[in-house]
Amino acid sequence: MPVSVLTPAQIAGELRSGMTVGIGGWGSRRKPMALVRAIAASDLSDLTIVSYGGPDVGLLIAAGKVRRLVTGFVTLDSIPLEPQFRLARQRGAIELTELDEGMIHWGLLAGAHRLPFLPMRAGRGSDVMRVNPQIRTVRSPYADGEEFAAVPALRLDVAIVHMNRADERGNGQYLGPDPYFDDLFCQAADRAFMSCERIVPTAELIAGGPVQSLLINRSMVSAVAETPNGAHFTSCVPDYGRDERFQAEYVAAAASPERWQQFRDTYLAGDETAYQEAVRQFSGDIASNAGAPA
Amino acid sequence: MTSGGATLAEICVVACAEAWRGDGAILASPMGIIPTLGARLAQLTFEPDLMLTDGEAVLLAPGENGGNDRRVTEGWMPFRQVFTTLAAGKRHIMMGASQLDRAGNQNISCIGDWARPKAQLIGVRGAPGNTVNHPVSYWVPRHSRRVFVELVDMVSGVGYARAAGLGPAIARFHELRVVVTNLAVLDFGGPDRGMRVRSVHPGVTVSDVADATGFVLAAPLRVPNTRLPTAAELRIIRTQLDPDGRRDSELA
Secondary structure, three states: OOOEEOOHHHHHHOOOOOOEEEEOOEOOEOOOHHHHHHHHOOOOOOEEEEEOEOHHHHHHHHOOOEEEEEEOOEOOOOOOOOHHHHHHHHHOOOEEEEOOHHHHHHHHHHHHOOOOEEEEOOOOOOOHHHHOOOOOEEEOOOOOOOEEEEEEOOOEEEEEEEEEEEOOOOOEEOOOOOOOOHHHHHHOEEEEEEEEEEEOOHHHHHHHOOHHHOOEOOOOOOEEEEOOOOOOOOEEOOOEOOOHHHHHHHHHHOOOHHHHHHHHHHHHOOOHHHHHHHHHHHHHHHHHHHHOOO | OEEOOEEHHHHHHHHHHHHOOOOOOOEEEEOOHHHHHHHHHHHHOOOOOOEOEOOOOEEEEOOOOOOOOOOEEEEEOOHHHHHHHHHOOOEEEEEOOOEEOOOOOEEOOEEOOOOOOOEEOOOOOOHHHHHOOOEEEEEEOOOOOOOEOOOOOOOOEOOHHHHHHOOHHHHOOOEEEEEEEOOEEEEOOOHHHOOEEEEEOOOOOHHHHHHOOOOOOEOOOOOOEOOOOOHHHHHHHHHHHOOOOHHHHOOO
16 A cells, blocks of 8 residues: 555544554654644544653653553653653553563564564563563573563554654655664554655655665555654754753643643644644744843 | 862762773763763773763764864664663663662662552663673662662662572673762672672761661671772863763762
8 A cells, every 4th residue: 555645633543542552762852743742632542652751651641642551661861750651650540561671672573573472581580570460481492491581572553753854655764873663663563654854755865864774664654744843842863952941841831730731722732833833932932031131 | 078189979980980890892881970970981091992872872982182082983872782782791881779779679660659659760761681681880879768778669670689589590690780879889799699888988987878778788897998089080080071060960
């Protein structure tokens, strides 16, 4: 089936409540935030989210979309703890499958390879095994006879990832230092949706970076969306770094329900275009305040 | 506090650096400002083969001119490569710890009952896998009974008793090297591989350390002082690695 070019809202419309959704990026780095915002604004509910967690997790939790989270951490990097994740856990508002971060990698690899599990040393001896009684161990059939954690495959109904560049056919390119696990998320999923900073003609991809930067190929992806600044407020180098001031604003907004409501009204009430306009307003206010007398 | 001209932060930087002594060409993964300065100091002085990233995916070697010039990109270390490197045992991480017990179990996940924690923290991260695959050290900038507890609430990093309980296949790759705090350097040379005071920082007594620890800490009869930075080390810390004095903020 040919890959289509869709809007973030159209991509959210392809999801169903109760699905397992994998989100690419890492912490507060190159997260498909435009797609996350579209999901947060949708009628979807009861999602299971698999993520190297950052504000993607926080936003979806705050919007009441998450039934279960599968993760090894949730962090904003420059701000170590994610406020919405903390609140939800301390209220008992979400279910959690807490794994070693390498186990997430291994689970996605098993999922992508259509294997039921992969053996791993990580997890053994830690309370990851206590809080995940569903994880069994497996003994090597060879002479060593070693016992391992049998990390269950993480199969996803849907994956969402954000690239620097893509073409209309679903080839995607990252231009930053780390691919994270975005290709694996796509390959462990029945359907994957890729947003990007800019859709370019195929020939322009290789003009923009080495062939190794072409992380996503069109067999992995169902649809593409062009979402300039679509990873905001997470980093998307070299196009832009993390918006630290906006991230601090997001954290401050979690301090009370009233402030969160205000944040939602200001930034999340409209579509992606309205969000980007509100962000420009925020940056402009900062700039003009910086020039104002104290 | 100063001692021979060195501040507490500088003594801690050198104590952290010492954790990587003898490690050779492996990935040093320091978490925090003082451990990062320590690893870079080790790389610039007695452990030149250590590999260090920029905090993300780029491996940086010291620049020319004794490390005074801009650091040089020498390799690529994205997270997928970190995972393989750690499973191969070619890494020594110095992690933080919200809780740490006598056996060296570490918690960075949550405080209280895991099912509904009193305080949710970052999550176990890579601590379970790190501890059963390669050497691990810890950095605790505020040594207190809140951190050094009888039993941790959620075992993220695996301690000695648990690793030994899983048999030699797991225990062979398990090594907790040192715990560096604002009071002392500790190791796991106590009875049953329990935590022990290895050295105390200048001006700190063993009973100060014991008072700030929520379990019985082993201590040899004579506990030496933590070694002081050399003049050359102080010069590197102050002029090359941290001219803005970020090291002090971690102990504030």
